[in-house]
Amino acid sequence: MTSRWLALLLAPLVLILDQPCGATTAASLSGRISIDGDLSDWQADEWVLSDTSNTHFEFDGDSRWGVAEEIVRLAVTWDARYLYLAVEFRASEGALFAALGYAPGGLSSLDGAGAFRRALDFPFDINLMALATTRDVPRVARVDDRHVLSLLDRATAPAVVRAPLAQNAGFEAAIPWESLSLVQPLSLALALTGGEEGTGAGDAAPNPSVALPESVDPSSKTRVRLDRWLSIPADGNEDGVPDFGVSPRTVVSVEPDDDLTEPRPGHTDASLTVSPRVFAPDHAEDASFTLRFDEGDAVNAVFVTARVHSVDGSLVRVLYEDVPRDVASSVLVASPGDRWDGRDAHGRVVNGGVYILSVEWGLVRGERAGRATAGVAVAR
Numbered sequence: 442m443t444s445r446w447l448a449l450l451l452a453p454l455v456l457i458l459d460q461p462c463g464a465t466t467a468a469s470l471s472g473r474i475s476i477d478g479d480l481s482d483w484q485a486d487e488w489v490l491s492d493t494s495n496t497h498f499e500f501d502g503d504s505r506w507g508v509a510e511e512i513v514r515l516a517v518t519w520d521a522r523y524l525y526l527a528v529e530f531r532a533s534e535g536a537l538f539a540a541l542g543y544a545p546g547g548l549s550s551l552d553g554a555g556a557f558r559r560a561l562d563f564p565f566d567i568n569l570m571a572l573a574t575t576r577d578v579p580r581v582a583r584v585d586d587r588h589v590l591s592l593l594d595r596a597t598a599p600a601v602v603r604a605p606l607a608q609n610a611g612f613e614a615a616i617p618w619e620s621l622s623l624v625q626p627l628s629l630a631l632a633l634t635g636g637e638e639g640t641g642a643g644d645a646a647p648n649p650s651v652a653l654p655e656s657v658d659p660s661s662k663t664r665v666r667l668d669r670w671l672s673i674p675a676d677g678n679e680d681g682v683p684d685f686g687v688s689p690r691t692v693v694s695v696e697p698d699d700d701l702t703e704p705r706p707g708h709t710d711a712s713l714t715v716s717p718r719v720f721a722p723d724h725a726e727d728a729s730f731t732l733r734f735d736e737g738d739a740v741n742a743v744f745v746t747a748r749v750h751s752v753d754g755s756l757v758r759v760l761y762e763d764v765p766r767d768v769a770s771s772v773l774v775a776s777p778g779d780r781w782d783g784r785d786a787h788g789r790v791v792n793g794g795v796y797i798l799s800v801e802w803g804l805v806r807g808e809r810a811g812r813a814t815a816g817v818a819v820a821r
Contacts, residue, residue, distance in 0.1 A: 476525075492514070497693075498754065502755065503648065517671070533575075534635070541621075546587070547585060550562070560642075568585045570583075574602070650668055711800075714733070721783075727780045735771065742765065743768060745764050747798070756786075
């Protein structure tokens, strides 16, 4: 076989190997992504917040307003012309609020934002806002040091909500780079708010470090502060144009990053053990768990939340939430609640398989300053 024919045979393989692993951003994505609310055209590494993410999670079932008002997952990507956003959510009464910051001159408060006014405080100045419900056409507005607060034309920044009956809603938007800026990483945060002006939030993405108030509903105007956001470095090499051939999931980060911030002494590091690791609920067996803090940490009391999730991240059951507990000799003092009987929130024995036990804690009620997980298998 001549070297010419060998080169022709190997060319497809070379092309495949030469492609960046998981790359999704490109010069143009218009042939793949349609702004129609159908989220099936998004790739796995564009879902930067989801219950199956390998880096940053958005758990389905963590909304303070219940399963009917919930942010399920968020996707981000871009090409030479647009920044694309996609959100899967549920909002029977509420509205999805997306806040984007990119330049000076944004809003430090939403109190004077007209139809966008919400009882929300964000950790960055807001330059672009999107408000979406399952009942109306989404609205997108912009404000910066060159523009007063005004709506963007739908032809310029297309945005759509698709809400099939008995299914989660899909929000999609394409924001032109000419309406944004690449000088610094973009800041993005989402909240599931009430449908009326001035209402607060029942769910947020990324999840804030302090839990949202429990005693609110979609009509409540309890003020909520969100202290975490997504940082989107679309121009990582700082050449003035969006980067192509990168995976959003690998470059988008949650700020402030818990791994980079100074830990609060005494309650940030702990290990979770489960015994037995395999149990059979049908035989009246339970799985008990123990939370042990680092011996050098001076922890005497904490507020603890314990949940069970399936391996795909779906919430199976909340065992207890924000319960005050004592710590003795660096170990959470044992309680009858530190066990799982293998049943879901409706009292049904779960299917056989592996489940994730998650325990979060803080020094004050509602705080989520630390988290430990352990796997447990149910045998049926």
